[in-house]
Amino acid sequence: MRRRLAVALAALLAMPAPAQDFSSIGNQYIDFGASMASVGQMNNVLGATVRGRSADRPASPPPRAAAPVSTRYRGAPAVSAKVRAQFADFIARADPAHAERLRQTIAAHDLLGLWEKHVATDGLRRGDVADAMAAYWVQNWQIANKVAFASRAQVQAVRGQVARSLGASPAFAKMADAERQAMAETFMLNFVAQGSAFSDAAARGDAAATARLSDAAAARFRKDVKLDLRSLKLTAAGFVG
Template identity: 75%
Template sequence: MRHVLTALCLVLLTSAPPASAQDFPSIGSQYVDFGASMAAVGQMNNVMGAAVRNRRSDRVDSPRAAATTRYRPSPTVSARVRTQFADFIARADPAHSEGLRKFVQQNDLLGAWEQHVAGDGLRRGDVADAMTAYWVQNWQIANKVAFASRAQVQSVRAQVAGALAGSPGFARLGDAARQELAETFMLNFIAQGSAFSDAAARRDAGATRRLSDAAAARFRKDMNLDLRALRLTEAGLIG
C-alpha cells in the first residue's frame, strides 16, 4: 500500500474547503470505529481474525472454493452510509460538526479511497478489497510502517477472501448488506489514514503515538489480535 503517511492526506486535503481540511483528521482519534456496532462488521472482522490466529507459518494454504465478494452498488445505500458517517464524525467532534458534515457530503471519499489503493490492485464494489485495505492500513498504523508492497497487500486479500468464503454468515448477505459493510470499512480507512497522515505531516509525535496505540487497541479489543505481534509478509498476516 502506498506511503500511508502522505498520499492519503494529499488526496483528501488538497480538494477540501480549508476549514474542513483542517478539522477532518481529528476524527481518526476515535477509539471506536464508525459502524463498529454493525453485526456484519464485527462478524466478518472476527472471521478474518480467526483465520489470522490460525496462521503460524509462512506456508501458503490451499485456496478455498471460489466465492464472490463482489456486490451490485446502489446510490441509495451509499447515501445512507454517507449520512450515518457524517452523523458519527459530527458526534465525535461537536465543535466542528457543521464543517465535518459538509466535508463528507461535498467530497467523494470513496473515490479517494479507490485512488489510494488502486496501485495495489484493489477496487470498489468488492468486500474483500475493502476489508483488505482496512486491515493492512491498521497494521501499518499500529506498527508505524509507511509502506506495504502490492504482493503483501494481495496476500492479505487472499486471506480475507478465503476467510469470507468459509463464512456462512457472509454467504447470507445480500448486495445492500455487502455494500454497507464494504463502504463502512472504506470510510474508516479514510478517517484513520488521513488522521495519521496529518499527524505525521505535522511531526506531532504525541498524536502519531496515540493513533498508533488506538489502532492496536481496536484490534486487541474487537478481534483479540495483537497487530504488533503480527508480521506482514508475501504469505499474508502471520502471528
C-alpha cells in the same frame, strides 16, 4: 499504503478544511460501524484465520471441492447515501465543536472515490468486500506499527486471506448486495478517516498525535478482533503471527 495516502490527501483534500479534520474519528478506539453485526462478524472470521497462522505453520489450503464464493457486490446509490449520512453523524458526535465543518467536509468530497484512487496502486477496487477489508486491515497494521509502506504483493496476499475467509463463512454467503455494500463502504470510510488523521499528524511532525493514533489502532483490534496487530508480521504470504 500509508506513505502514498499522504500524497493522495494533499491533492484531493485541497480545501480550507484539512486532513486533520478527521483527527477526532482517528483517535476513537471504536470504528464507525463497529456495532454493525456484519462488520464485527467478518472481522472475527478473518481474525480467526490470522490467529491460526504462524511463520512456520502456514494456513492450510481450502478444500478443493469448495466452490469459490464471490466477494463482489452490485452497488446502489441509496445504500451509499445512507452509509455516508451515518458516517457524518458519527464523526459529528465525535467532535461536536466542529460538527458543521466536518459535515461540510464529507459533503464536499467523494471519499469513496478517494479510497479507490489510493488503493488502485495495490490492485484493489470498489465493489468488492475483500478489497475493502484488506485495505482496512493493512492500514490499521501500518498505523499500529508505524510502518510507512506496504507492497502490492503484501496487500494482495492479505486480500487473498480475506477472500478465503469470507468464502468459508456461511454468514457471508447469505448476505445480500445491500448488506455487503454497507459493510464494505464502512471499511472504506474508516480507512480514509483514520489514514487521513495519521498522515496529517505525521506530516506535521506531531509525535504525540501519531503515538496516540497508533495506540488507538492497536486498541481497536485488541478490543474488537481479539488480535494484537503489533505481534503480527505482514509478509508476501499475508499476515502471520
